[in-house]
Amino acid sequence: METMQHTHTHVDTCFECAEACERCVTACLEMGDKDGKGHDMTACIKLCRDCADICTLCGRLDARGSDFSRDFMVLCAEVCEACAKECEKHAGHHAHCKACAEACRKCAEECRSMSASA
Template identity: 35%
Template sequence: MLQRRHLPAALAAAGILPLPALAQGTGAPAHQMPGTRHGAMSVGDCVLVCVRSHAMCLETARYCTEQTSGHIAPGHIALLQDCAEMCQLTANSLLRRSSRHSVVCNACAELCETCAKDCEAFTADEQMKRCARVCRDCVESCRDMAKSPI
């Protein structure tokens, strides 16, 4: 399994993100797309947060289907899958520099917020807690990016 700290390099190797600006001597982090910094968040940063949330929601949906205790309702699994798809759509929108990215980012933030709240209801489940944290990161990132032109 690809570890999160290797995600920027893997995305660059797959041609999804440009090679790091470090190669150009700018000193920018490997996950930052050159020329796309907006305040504390860059387009590349937001893409990575969305991709991480996409993966976490899919992983958590799979986890939920494997639970034998029956404590995970089908509606929660559907919410996780919807959230994963929205995060993927948002990352795609940002990567192609869509002029409507703010609409997509706001929708993603709203869906991730709903997903995080649902996951937080499972107070004794570590997987659900992790998913909620990742979704909350995506909420913050997408809300910031929705305010920025790209």
């Protein structure tokens, strides 16, 4: 474990959300479509798949100072919110969904906040 030398940024938040989504897809796939609780994880997998791609690109556009970064954040926030909402349904049963929902909520908030700033 090392001491982090930099302030936690929006770029970090995007990449952490992408990571949580990647982990959630894999965990959902490995437990099968039905999770033994009567839940169908298909919607969760599909949302996490999109969210991983979109958060990754959101982080990269911010890092590079893209002219489209703010517009992309607005879209990213929507995807993160949809993914969080679905993962929250399963958060009581699956740690990977709980972690993913939290990462998505955080990313949605930071994207909204940054895209709204002057």
